[in-house]
Amino acid sequence: MAEKVMVKGNEAMAEAAVRAGCRIYFGYPITPQSEFIEYMARRMPQIEGVFLQSESEVAAVNMVYGAACTGNRVMTSTSSPGFSLMQEGVSYIAGAMLPAVFVNVVRGGPGLGDIQPAQSDYFQATKGGAHGDYHLIVLAPGSIQESVDLMEDAFRMADEYRMPVLILADGMLGQMMEPVEFPEFVKLEGINDHSAWALRGATGREANKVTSFDIDPVNLEKMNIFIQEIYKRIKAKEVRYETIGLEDAEYMLVGYGTMGRILGSVVKLARSKGIKVGLFRPITLWPFPYAELKKAAEGVKTILTVEMSMGQMVEDVRLAVEGSVPVQFYGRTGGMVPTPDEVLAELLKHV
Amino acid sequence: MTEATYKRPESLAKREFSYCPGCHHGIIHRLVAETIDELSIREKTLMVAPVGCSVFAYEFFDVDGTVAPHGRAPAVATGMKRSLPDRVVFTYQGDGDLAAIGTAEIVHAANRGEKITTIFVNNAIYGMTGGQMAPTTLLGMKTTTSPYGRKSETEGFPLHVSELLKETAGIVYLERVAVSSPQEVRKAKAAIKKAFTVQLKGLGFAMVEVLSTCPTNWGLSPVESIKWLNENMKKEYPLGVFVDKVGDLK
Numbered sequence: 001m002a003e004k005v006m007v008k009g010n011e012a013m014a015e016a017a018v019r020a021g022c023r024i025y026f027g028y029p030i031t032p033q034s035e036f037i038e039y040m041a042r043r044m045p046q047i048e049g050v051f052l053q054s055e056s057e058v059a060a061v062n063m064v065y066g067a068a069c070t071g072n073r074v075m076t077s078t079s080s081p082g083f084s085l086m087q088e089g090v091s092y093i094a095g096a097m098l099p100a101v102f103v104n105v106v107r108g109g110p111g112l113g114d115i116q117p118a119q120s121d122y123f124q125a126t127k128g129g130a131h132g133d134y135h136l137i138v139l140a141p142g143s144i145q146e147s148v149d150l151m152e153d154a155f156r157m158a159d160e161y162r163m164p165v166l167i168l169a170d171g172m173l174g175q176m177m178e179p180v181e182f183p184e185f186v187k188l189e190g191i192n193d194h195s196a197w198a199l200r201g202a203t204g205r206e207a208n209k210v211t212s213f214d215i216d217p218v219n220l221e222k223m224n225i226f227i228q229e230i231y232k233r234i235k236a237k238e239v240r241y242e243t244i245g246l247e248d249a250e251y252m253l254v255g256y257g258t259m260g261r262i263l264g265s266v267v268k269l270a271r272s273k274g275i276k277v278g279l280f281r282p283i284t285l286w287p288f289p290y291a292e293l294k295k296a297a298e299g300v301k302t303i304l305t306v307e308m309s310m311g312q313m314v315e316d317v318r319l320a321v322e323g324s325v326p327v328q329f330y331g332r333t334g335g336m337v338p339t340p341d342e343v344l345a346e347l348l349k350h351v
Numbered sequence: 352m353t354e355a356t357y358k359r360p361e362s363l364a365k366r367e368f369s370y371c372p373g374c375h376h377g378i379i380h381r382l383v384a385e386t387i388d389e390l391s392i393r394e395k396t397l398m399v400a401p402v403g404c405s406v407f408a409y410e411f412f413d414v415d416g417t418v419a420p421h422g423r424a425p426a427v428a429t430g431m432k433r434s435l436p437d438r439v440v441f442t443y444q445g446d447g448d449l450a451a452i453g454t455a456e457i458v459h460a461a462n463r464g465e466k467i468t469t470i471f472v473n474n475a476i477y478g479m480t481g482g483q484m485a486p487t488t489l490l491g492m493k494t495t496t497s498p499y500g501r502k503s504e505t506e507g508f509p510l511h512v513s514e515l516l517k518e519t520a521g522i523v524y525l526e527r528v529a530v531s532s533p534q535e536v537r538k539a540k541a542a543i544k545k546a547f548t549v550q551l552k553g554l555g556f557a558m559v560e561v562l563s564t565c566p567t568n569w570g571l572s573p574v575e576s577i578k579w580l581n582e583n584m585k586k587e588y589p590l591g592v593f594v595d596k597v598g599d600l601k
């Protein structure tokens with residue numbers, strides 16, 4: 001077993017990416033993510049990797065597109081306004097079926113907003129922030145350790161499904177320090193062989209073309225249907241979530257990421273007062289665990305969804321339970337983080 | 352027996368160009384393809400096509416290729432080259448693509464001395480979308496979005512990209528050429544070959560700006576277009592070498 005080290009979330013995710021075989025990083029500084037790019041600036045030269053600070057997030061995402069065309073593992077990290085700027089490129093990457101990993105350390109919005117933790121980019125992440133019929137795989141870690149553990153999976157899924165994967169963190173996860181155990185370095189041989197389609201020079205084969213472009217609507221529809229088939233496979237295989245204390249729960253809390261973790265404390269607090277509360281914490285936000293959540297909600301009286309936003313994931317919670325259980329919502333936004341006491345007080349209103 | 356004096360360069364795919372009669376995109380493609388053949392780099396070349404009339408360039412060249420989002424080709428090429436430094440990477444971009452929406456990307460790629468090659472095709476108009484004004488459109492020139500002629504008071508002045516880029520330290524070779532006569536075609540070919548050679552030697556960024564025609568959207572015949580280019584475009588955009596540090600860096 002590797003020993004635990006104290007690290008800041010941003011740096012832990014960056015090191016985890018390196019261990020997951022990422023040797024190419026492009027990015028642009030933005031709070032509360034800057035330790036990520038700074039870590040990569042130090043780390044990549046030590047391992048003969050590529051680090052480049054781009055002139056904008058627009059350029060960064062297109063550099064990611066270019067490197068992804070060659071089939072090598074590549075990533076970028078940013079925070080909300082920067083991810084908005086990357087959307088055009090994200091859509092092209094999805095359309096061209098390129099593997100790439102993104103980290104969005106979400107901060108308060110809209111607009112310039114502030115630099116405090118938030119979850120108000122859920123719609124952008126899960127419902128398509130740019131044009132076209134596409135999705136990202138969206139992973140929402142609830143702790144620094146989990147963000148480290150998910151990183152290898154993020155690159156694995158990007159390679160396997162040839163699509164962009166987003167780790168949706170928040171300012172809290174990026175900024176806090178925790179003891180973390182890092183995995184071993186991944187051996188890439190054989191697990192990301194993209195030689196069939198990647199652009200590496202047409203040596204002894206026909207030229208490869210990688211684009212999100214097809215002028216013929218018949219073909220473009222086919223391409224879209226092909227991508228949708230991949231999405232179906234992902235929905236069947238990759239859904240992830242965590243539950244706490246749902247066995248005898250009368251009330252169910254739902255939250256993801258940092259909020260999901262805070263709700264873990266609320267469960268303890270409520271149970272110490274004799275209220276039977278459980279937690280459902282989605283880890284994949286896309287694909288969302290609709291069926292699993294519905295099943296988990298069987299027999300509970302009320303669901304309280306809590307977010308660091310004015311209510312975005314709650315729409316998916318309602319879709320999941322299809323009216324079988326009343327779904328209440330509590331949220332703070334703009335960088336405000338609900339405390340366990342605050343959430344408990346809200347829960348008591350529905351008990 | 353007759354001998355074939357004109358052959359399709361190997362680096363051009365066996366496809367018909369989609370360009371209008373009298374359009375210079377086709378000539379410029381041919382010069383790039385001949386260069387790739389002569390340098391024997393077809394099997395290690397990656398190309399980045401733009402959004403514009405030459406969006407299909409990724410199909411016309413028989414090399415590995417992609418299409419960048421509008422204006423972003425230099426960033427895409429940067430990603431490729433940084434990932435595979437021993438490959439040859441080039442962008443092919445129009446003036447709307449490079450001089451309007453993609454200004455930031457070209458300036459910074461040049462300034463970083465990115466070891467890529469850019470072929471910049473300036474026809475003073477947005478060809479693909481139907482003849483709208485470009486930053487390179489001449490004063491007084493009528494386009495579908497400057498129907499009364501471009502006025503400096505409201506639309507600013509023709510943007511001289513090569514003159515602007517020559518100040519960036521990372522640029523090693525920069526020339527503006529035309530392909531309106533056989534002599535010019537020969538000069539353009541030499542410039543393009545030199546721009547690729549700069550990359551092969553790992554010296555830095557190189558770009559060739561090619562003044563080009565758009566008979567369709569200029570509303571002129573192919574012959575009139577060449578005359579118009581010679582009389583008007585060359586005055587605004589004089590041909591010549593802006594940067595050549597190849598000798599210093601050898």
Ligand SMILES: Cc1ncc(C[n+]2csc(CCOP(=O)(O)OP(=O)(O)O)c2C)c(N)n1
Pocket residue numbers: 402403404405421444445446447448449472474476477478479480485
């Ligand atoms: C983001 C975005 N904005 C606008 C367009 C529409 N568009 C396509 S080509 C083009 C202009 C191309 O002009 P130019 O680069 O000069 O190339 P030409 O066709 O003249 O060779 C525009 C505005 C687009 N495809 N994407």
Ligand code: SF4
Pocket residue numbers: 369370371373374375376404474478479564565566567568
């Ligand atoms: S519209 Fe203009 S630039 Fe486009 S192919 Fe026709 S002549 Fe060439």
Ligand SMILES: [Mg+2]
Pocket residue numbers: 445446447472473474475476477478485
């Ligand atoms: Mg043009």
